[in-house]
Amino acid sequence: MRNTKLSSPNMRKTTLILILGALVPLAYTYCYQTLRELKVIRGSNGEFRTDDGAQEPCQDTVDKDWHPVGATWTNSRCEDCSCSTSGMWCCDRMGRPVGYGPDCMVLFDWEACSFDVVKKNDRTIHCEHGKVGK
The missing domain is CATH 2.20.25.590 (N-terminal domain of TfIIb)
Structure with missing residues (x-):
């Protein structure tokens, strides 16, 4: 009889994702994400639209410096950070x-x-x- 527990491609992918996800906490003491706020704006025609601010720079929550989308940096608390269209992501660098x-x-x-x-x-x-x- 054939062992089918991990034979399907989906099960192998799921297992790999779980293993890699479990390793992330070992690499960093902590990580956090600051998401961009969705703004509702009333246009000149009176209609409402949303603006996610996807191209606006990110402000480092520690040093208060501004960084453009796509930038990566290390702040004064030794956190590696990056700014993306969805917001800012920072992780402890030294444990x-x-x-x-x-x-x-x-x-x-x-x-x-x-x-x-x-x-x-x-x-x-x-x-x-x-x-x-x-």
């Missing part, structure tokens, strides 16, 4: 440290988008830690 002891502290380098976990009383001694995200 966050976890599992370090109470005698340790995190030193963030926001310029290099990196961090180090060191002893509070001697910053030359590194602490063991895990990492969540990218």
Whole structure:
């Protein structure tokens, strides 16, 4: 008897989508999207129409800078962002440290988008830690 559980093309595609979708949270600590607002405008003829603002620039929610559609950038919170016709999408770039002891502290380098976990009383001694995200 033939095993048909994953033999159909649709089942293989569905399985691949589920696997890839499960990997996204492992790559980034978090992501968020800011969608464009749909505007209702009354024209000169009195009729209403909608304007989705698809070609308007995106404003970075952290730095408040404006970026044109198609642009990608890294903001001061080390988030990789992109501006599209549907809105703005940003994801954490460096992850966050976890599992370090109470005698340790995190030193963030926001310029290099990196961090180090060191002893509070001697910053030359590194602490063991895990990492969540990218």
